[in-house]
Amino acid sequence: MAYELKLFSGNANRALAEEIAQYLRVPVSDAEVTRFSDGEIYVQVNENVRGADVFLVQPTCPPVNDTLMELLIMVDAMRRASARRITAVLPYYGYARQDRKVQPRVPISAKLVADLLEAAGIDRLLALDLHAGQIQGFFSVPVDHLFAAPVIIDYLGKKDLRDPVIVSPDAGGVERARAIAKRLNASLAIIDKRREGPGSAMAMHLIGDVRGKDAVVIDDMIDTAGTLIQAVTALEREGARRILACGVHAVLSGPAVERIGTSPLEEIVVTNSVPVSREKRAARVTVLSVAPLLGEAIRRIHDEESVSTLFV
Numbered sequence: 001m002a003y004e005l006k007l008f009s010g011n012a013n014r015a016l017a018e019e020i021a022q023y024l025r026v027p028v029s030d031a032e033v034t035r036f037s038d039g040e041i042y043v044q045v046n047e048n049v050r051g052a053d054v055f056l057v058q059p060t061c062p063p064v065n066d067t068l069m070e071l072l073i074m075v076d077a078m079r080r081a082s083a084r085r086i087t088a089v090l091p092y093y094g095y096a097r098q099d100r101k102v103q104p105r106v107p108i109s110a111k112l113v114a115d116l117l118e119a120a121g122i123d124r125l126l127a128l129d130l131h132a133g134q135i136q137g138f139f140s141v142p143v144d145h146l147f148a149a150p151v152i153i154d155y156l157g158k159k160d161l162r163d164p165v166i167v168s169p170d171a172g173g174v175e176r177a178r179a180i181a182k183r184l185n186a187s188l189a190i191i192d193k194r195r196e197g198p199g200s201a202m203a204m205h206l207i208g209d210v211r212g213k214d215a216v217v218i219d220d221m222i223d224t225a226g227t228l229i230q231a232v233t234a235l236e237r238e239g240a241r242r243i244l245a246c247g248v249h250a251v252l253s254g255p256a257v258e259r260i261g262t263s264p265l266e267e268i269v270v271t272n273s274v275p276v277s278r279e280k281r282a283a284r285v286t287v288l289s290v291a292p293l294l295g296e297a298i299r300r301i302h303d304e305e306s307v308s309t310l311f312v
Contacts, residue, residue, distance in 0.1 A: 003051060003052060003053045003084050003085075003302075004051075004052045004053065005024070005026060005052070005053050005055070005298075005302045006029045006047075006049055006052040006053065006054045006055070006083075007020065007021050007024065007026055007027075007028055007029055007055050007057065007298070008028070008029050008031050008045075008054060008055070008056050008057070008074065008078075009028055009031075009056075009057045009058065010033050010056070010057075010058040010067065010070040010071055010074055011033055011067070011070060012058050012059050012060070012061055012067040012070070012071075012274075012275075013057070013058075013059050013061070013091065013272070013273075013274060013275050014028075015272070015275065016057065016059075016091065016272050016273070016275075016289075016290075016291060016294075017057040019272075019289060019291030019295075020057060020089075020291045020294050020295045020298065022291075023291055023292050023295030023296070024295050024298060024299060029045075029047055029049075030045075030046040030047050031043065031044065031045045031046060031074065031077075032044040032046060033070055033074065041066075041069055041070055041073050043070075043073045043074050043077045044077075045077050045078065045081055048081075049078055049081045049082070049083045050081065050082040050083070051082065051083075051084045052083050052084055053083075053084055053085050053087075053302050054078050054083040054084075054085065054086045054087065055087045055089050055126075055298050055301075055302075056071060056074055056075065056078070056086065056087070056088050056089060057089045057091070057294075058070060058071040058074070058088070058089070058090065059090055059091040059092035059093075059094075059273055059274050060090060060092060060093060060094030060095070060113070061092045061094065061249075061251065061273075061274035061275070062251065062253060062274075064094035064095065067094070068094055068095075068113065068116075071088060071090075071117070071120075072116055072117070072120045073120075075088065075117070075120040075121050075122055076120050076121060078121070079120070079121035085123045085124070086121060086122050086123050087122065087123060087124045087125070087126055087298075087301060088117055088122045088124075088125050088126070089126045089294060089298065090125065090126070090127045090128070091127075091128045091271075091273035091274070091290060091294065092128070092221075092249045092251075092273045092274045093110070093113070093127055093130055093131070093135065094113065095109040095110050095112070095113050096110050096130055096131035096132060096135060097110075097131050097132075098110050099111075099131065099132040099134060099135055100132075100134075110131075110132070110135050110138060111135075111138045114135070114138035114139050115138075117139075118139065118140065118141060122141060123141055123142075124141050124142040124143065124144070124301070125139055125141065125142070125143045125144070126143075126144045126146070126294070126297055126298065126301065127143065127144070127145050127146070128145075128146045128147070128148060128248065128271075128273055128290060128293075128294065129146070129147055129148055129220050129221075129248040129249065129273070130145055130220075131220055131221065133145065144297060144301065144307050146293060146294070146297055146307075146310055148248045148271050148273070148288075148290050148293065149176070149179060149180055149183075150293070151271060151288050151289075151290055151293060152180065152218075152246050152248075152269060152271075152288065153180055153183050153184060155269060155286075155288055156180075156184060156216065156246070156269070157184065159244075161184075161186075161214040161216070161242075162213070162214050162241070162242075163187075163212070163213045163214060164184060164186040164187075164213065164214045164215075164216060165181075165186055165187045165188065165189050165208065165209070165210050165213045165214070165215050165216070165240075166178075166180050166181035166184065166186050166187070166188055166189070166216050166218055167188075167189045167190070167191065167208075167210070167215050167216065167217045167218065167231060167235065168188070168189070168190045168191065168217075168218060168219075169191045169217055169218075169219050169227050169228060169230070169231040170190075170191060170227065171190065171192070173218065173219055173220065174188075174190055176218060176219075176220065177190075177218045180218055186216075187208065187209070187213070188208060189206060189207060189208025189209070189210055189215070190206075190207040190208060191205075191206060191207075191230070191231045191234055192205050192206070192207060205234070206234050206235070206238050210235055210238050210239065210240040211238060211239035211240070212239060212240075212241050213240060213241055214240070214241055214242040214244070215235045215240040215241075215242065215243050215244070216244045216245070216246060217231050217232065217235070217243070217244070217245040217246070218245075218246050218247075219245070219246070219247045219248075220247065220248050220249065221247055221248060221249035221250075221251055222245070222247035222249070222250055222251060222252060222256065222268070222270065223251040223252070223253055223254075223256065224253055224254045224255060224256050224259070225252070225255070225256040225259045225260055226259070228245055228247070228259075228260075228265075229259050229260075229263055232245070232263050232264060232265055236264055242266050243264055243265055243266060244265065244266050244267050244268070244269065245265055245267075245268045245269070246268075246269040246270070247268065247269075247270050248270065248271050248273060249270070249271070249273050249274055250268075250270035250271070250273075250274060250276050250280065250285065250287070251274060252276070252280050252285075256280075257279065257280055260284065260285075261284075265284060266284070267284050267285075267286055268284055268285045268286065269285075269286045269288065270285060270286070270287055270288070271287065271288050271289070271290045272287050272288070272289050272290060272291070273290055293310065296310065297310055
């Protein structure tokens with residue numbers, strides 16, 4: 001028996017949901033997501049979802065607490081409306097950086113978010129470039145974890161890079177950087193970094209040779225750009241010819257735009273997993289679309305086909 005695919009969107013990144021819908025050749029289904037005067041979120045699903053295969057596109061990006069609560073309430077509405085299956089599509093997973101206890105008496109907020117999503121009633125999760133892969137294990141429902149690397153690699157492959165070197169800004173990103181370096185036939189370098197506190201980092205020294213080369217810093221997200229600018233400073237000091245940066249999630253909060261604007265970065269390549277404002281795009285930011293990647297994953301999940309070929 002065929003079940004109808006229904007694609008819904010919250011207010012976090014409506015533009016991405018519309019691109020995904022265009023790829024799938026389905027409309028974005030009708031749901032009202034508004035606020036009461038006191039700030040409480042109100043959701044009304046304006047079409048029948050009984051027995052439907054529902055996909056909710058909602059990155060939990062800033063304002064993270066509002067977007068997360070929107071998603072939870074939408075899931076509850078779909079469950080109570082008798083949707084057959086509810087898949088939460090999170091191009092960006094808020095609270096993902098709090099994935100373990102790094103000091104006494106702190107929460108594991110990424111696990112709490114997983115518990116909240118399951119309690120609300122999701123049947124599976126579709127995520128893109130989780131900050132830590134082990135977050136998949138926080139869920140007891142199936143998780144499809146996609147990577148934006150193919151989109152970024154395709155773009156970098158068209159750039160005129162001379163003797164490229166892929167740079168990981170910290171030890172945690174080495175696996176991601178190595179995979180991209182292999183695909184681009186580039187060398188690899190690593191920044192030895194010591195974090196001083198939340199939102200701040202100090203680059204210690206560079207492992208690898210970047211002198212006279214085109215350096216591309218690869219990270220999963222760019223938030224305040226502190227880590228990125230420290231890496232750029234180290235690369236400039238070591239004689240890199242050109243410096244570019246790639247980040248999947250362009251959070252770009254706080255002083256990020258100012259830091260990027262005054263840095264020697266030639267270009268920053270990000271995806272539209274979170275919305276990127278016109279002001280942020282002006283800061284030498286190139287935005288690539290992950291809508292075809294997410295759309296193809298949604299199609300395969302709905303048709304009960306393998307998604308593994310999309311895991312790069």
